[in-house]
Each structure stands twice: as structure tokens, then as C-alpha cells.
Amino acid sequence: MRQYPQPRPDSGKQTPVSADNLTPSETLILLTLLAEARPVTSTDLKALGPELRAESRRKLNRLGLVSTDTSVRPYAHELTDAGWARCRQEFGAETPPRVAPPVRTVYTLLRALGRHFDRADLQLYEVFTPVTEVDVSVDAPAPLEDRIRAAYRNLARRPGAWVSLTRLRPALIGATTADVDRELVRMNRLPDVHLTPEANQKALTDDDRAAAVVVGDVDNHLLAIEER
DSSP, X not given: OOSSOOOOTTOTTOOOOOGGGSOHHHHHHHHHHHHHTSOEEHHHHHHHSSOOOHHHHHHHHHTTSEEEETTSSSOEEEEOHHHHHXXXXXXXXXXXXXXXXXXXXXXXXXXXXXXXXXXXXXXXXXXXXXXXXXXXXXXXXXXXXXXXXXXXXXXXXXXXXXXXXXXXGGGSTTOOHHXXXXXXXXXXXXXXXXXXXXXXXXXXOHHXXXXXXXXXXXXXXXXXXXXX
């Protein structure tokens, strides 16, 4: 599995640079382009985050972190592969010295995201996608959700009864552990779906612990789905 999108012709072979080489504003520009995961015009970039001034644009181009299409007006900017890698470094970076409070907040959030990415073994391109590519929302059931609901109905004594994930997972043949984990975490945000830890931790088997899904920092072992 690749950690970053496949190389683009204009991405070059430059390696990511350290935080000391970028101003906080330039780093925020990279993160804004990461969040959009698409070419962003100078006008739109200014509305979404810091303004990309000519000096910083030339610097980011020179470092190989941003590719700029100057054949259109306004210019359009996009992260290169090195730019994606540079953003991933920020997810575990310490807060730069002498920065404004909002920037400190951004780095606090980035470190929290970094911990989640590491725990869930997520890659940037799995999370940051263009809006036009996002076709599944909390309110739009995915096929895997339908399978989880069907498996739950077959295992539960009644709607809303707790079912062990140790029993649920074998019923989802062909679905990877990571896919099921992500879907259960997503479904847990729905009003009729609930995950909870086993109250009697001493009763847990090794299989129970292996089947648990992590939400926040909590291992959850049981699933309940109410009637809709």
C-alpha cells in the first residue's frame, strides 16, 4: 500500500524539508492544499487559509512541495508527492517556537491526528480526497454497513441487544479488519448504533481483545443496533 498518491510528472524527486525551512504561514498553505487534495487557485486558497504570496509560492515551488500551473489565471496550486510527505511529517511535529496561539492549536490538533493515523494505520490519501470523490456520508449507508447490520440481526436476540464483536467479525467474510474497524467507527456516530467496552474486563479472552475496535482511546468489544 502506498502512503502517498502515485507520483505526478511534475513532482520531481525532491525530499521533504524540515520545519525550520518553512514559515508557519507556508506550512498552513501546505495543510490547506492537503485538506483540499486538488488544484486550488490563488483566490480560493486565500479564502480557505493564508494568502500565498509570490515569494512563498516561488519558495514552495523551488523546494518541490507545491506545483503551480501558471498557464491559468488565477494560478492553480497543488501538492506534489514531496508536499504530501512533508504534510505527514507535521502530524507528529513539535510546535514551532514563537508562533501565534491559533498556530499552536493547529499543531496540537495535528499531533492528535497523527496518533489516530498511527493507531488506525491510515494513509493520507485514504482521508484527504477531493469533495467530488466523496460519495459516502454518515447518512448514506455503504455496502459494508448493510452487511454489518445483516450480520447483527442474525446474531442478536432482539434489536438493541449487545453482540460481541468476536462473533460479528467472522460473519463478515471478505471484509478486512481495517475496513470493518473504519466502518464500525463511522457507524458509531449514527443514532441507532452503539459500541461499548466489556464491563467485566477479566472475562475477556485473547480473541475478544483482538476483535475489539478502538474509538478514541477505548477498546470496544460489544455492538448494539436499535430498530430504525
